[in-house]
Amino acid sequence: MNPLLNAATAPHAFLTHHLDALTPGIVHLGLGNFHRAHQATYTAAALAVEPGPWGIIGAASRSRRVVDAMRAQDLLYTVTEISPSGTAxxxxxxxxxVLVASEETERLIGALADPRTRIISLxxxxxxxxxxxxxxxxxVAHPDVQSDLRLSYAPRTPLGQMVNGLRQRLRSGGAPVTILSCDNLGSNGARTRELIHEFVAALPGAEGQELQAWLGDHVSFPNSMVDRIVPxxxxxxxxAVRxxxxxxDAVPVPAEPFGMWxxxxxFAAGRPAWGRVGATFSDQVSRYENMKLRLLNGTHSLIAYLGALSEKLTIPESVAQPHIEGAAxxxxxxxxxxxxxxxxxVDIVDYEEQLFSRWRNTALGHRTSQVGTxxxxxxxxxxxxxxxxxxGQGVMPHHLALTVAAYVACVAPPAGFEPGPQARAIQDPATDRLQALAARHPQPAxxxxxxxxxxxxxxxxxxxxxxxxxxxxxxxDVIIAHGxxxxxxxxxxSSSSLSPRTNP
Incomplete structure (x- = not known):
């Protein structure tokens, strides 16, 4: 039986009573769909089989939409698992x-500093x-980082928020804590540790030195790899929920049935029983990370940009095109x-076919513009x-070059080239900068x-x-001239005749 609480068998009164009995032990930064369909579901499942002090305080960065809706719904929402065979x-x-970090900063910092908080996840x-x-x-030149380094009482960045919480934590006794990155960064735990230490080292005065020394003995940064398609x-x-x-439900979350963690x-201060409900604890996280970042995420990006340029709304519509599947x-x-x-x-043949099966999930409707963002x-x-x-081996990776070309065609098309509505819907923090370059450089090369x-x-x-x-x-140039x-x-x-490798 699935250990997740099932709406069909768990009435509202039971669920709210269950929430009343929870003790918070995790503060999570980022209350978007992925967290609510991934870490939250694993944690709920773990608590169903092994209770503990692992309730989650969820912090949205700036948007009130999910926070207001969850508060109105007694902090409940639905995860809708969608596949061609049905919906669960x-x-x-x-x-x-739940709270909004930019508006309720004092509450967030207090939760990060609270000794009951044993894990800070992102x-x-x-x-x-x-x-x-x-x-x-x-x-350090980023204006939000500059503001946070001045020890602002309203830190704007996740790093600034965590460091402020850690400062207060040290002052109030220095209980150990784990910072667990769940983002698609290579060696995400190690990267987070480096960035936190760089932030602390840049703080003014002697406080940074004291905090730096404490971090090494009391804060752990495990690497992790997360995987689930969440449109x-x-x-x-x-x-569908109705x-x-x-x-x-104002804020249900659609997701594929597949999940991996x-x-x-x-962990410096314990953890939920995630290993009993499908998560894998491994000393080969970096291998899993690179496999996912490149085979899944990298290939996914190429599919998204080619699909958007072909005016395909979704990933399944895109990968159904023979030329896009072939490129992928x-x-x-x-x-x-x-x-x-x-x-x-890992059986790489099975893994590849699993990826394409997931990308073909027509019921999920994952949009090219979302994947390309x-x-x-x-x-x-x-x-x-x-x-x-x-x-370095004397080989030109033509499809990696195609990925970059398709990306630029989507977000910074030269004058006279119309990339289509799906490409125009892609959001990117570099769009203004790259479009200014496109205005000054009309030739693709x-x-x-x-x-x-x-x-x-x-x-x-x-x-x-x-x-x-x-x-x-x-x-x-070929995309602009011929599509x-x-x-x-x-x-x-033009591609070289590199052979697929089935064994590492």
Whole structure:
């Protein structure tokens, strides 16, 4: 039996009584759909089989929408698992409080400092870590970071909020705590630790030195890998809950049935029984991370950008196009896979087919514009190391160049090229900057050089790879002149004959 509380068998009164009995022990930054369909469901499942002080205080960054709705619904919401074979509903009754970090900062800092809080977890997306894409270090020039480093009483960034909480925690006794990143960053725990330490080192006065010394002995940063496709909530999601359960839920979460969580077992003050409900504790997290970041996320990005340029609304519609599926399989097998050391026991043939099965889930309707969002933060992590590995071996990775070309065509199309409504719907923090470059560089080759040299997206080490930059510019030219299908043909024709690797 699924250990998650099921709405069909758990009436509202029982669920609210269950919430009343919960003791908060986790503060989670980022109250979006992914957290509510992933970490929250695992935690609810773990509490159902092994009770403990692991209720979640969830903090949205700025938006009140989910917070207000959850408060009106006694902190409850529905996770709607969608597949072609049917729909299942679950209510993960695990949040003890929800708040808006930008408006209720004092409450958030108090919760982070509370000795009852044993885990601080995050799903704030890659951009929430405020690092410089050029160096990977803390972006100390960012205005929000500058404000937070002045020990603002209303810190704006997740790093600033956590450091303020840790400062107060140290002052009130220094109870140990774990900071658990659940975002798609390579070595996300180690990266978070580095950024926190860089932030603390930049604090004025002697306080930073004292906090730095305390961090090393009292705060752990386990690496983790998370995986679940969680689309945006739509009117259809709400209608499914209304039809299936007879409930009005303002903020249900659609999700695929699949879920994965790989965690390094390094917790300073205990943890829920996640291992009993499907999470895996492993010392090979970095292998799982790279496998997911490249094979799933990297390939997903190519599908999204090619699909958007082909005016396909969803990922299933995109991957149903033979040329897009062919490009996806080529980049996965020939350009991402050879750069990986796979986790022990992974059958790569099965894993590839599982990915394509998930991407073909037509009932889920994952939008190309959602998957393509924030490419300026995501793509450098996904393509940089594989590109450098291939170039170091004298091989041009044409489909990685196609990924960059398709991204630029979507978010910064040269004058006279219309990328289509799905590409226009993609949101990216670098859009204004890249579109200004496109206005000054109407030729695709010139624009691509400008993106790498001054777009503040890709690290300088890639800008130095002239052959790759030129190849991406060539493929952008093909997209502009002849469309994405022609660019896929060009990449396929030019691709090297690297063989797929089935064993690490």
């Amino acid at each position: 509903f679950h209510i993960p009754a695990v949040h003890t409080e 799903t704030v997306t890659e951009s929430g870590y405020t690092f410089d894409p050029e160096t990977g270090s803390l972006d 945006a909530t739509t009117a259809e999601t709400r209608a 039809s299936g359960l007879g409930l009005e 790989i965690i390094e077992d390094d 399989r080529s980049i996965l097998r020939h350009e991402y896979l050879p750069t990986l050391e796979l986790p022990e026991g 924030d490419g300026s933060v995501k793509l450098p992590q996904r393509v940089t190391e594989p590109v450098l590995q291939h170039l 010139s624009l691509m050089r400008a993106v790498f040299e001054s777009g503040q997206v890709f690290p300088a080490v890639l800008a130095d790879q002239a052959d790759f930059v030129n190849r991406a510019g060539d493929l952008l 994405p299908h022609a660019a896929v043909r060009e990449a396929a024709t």
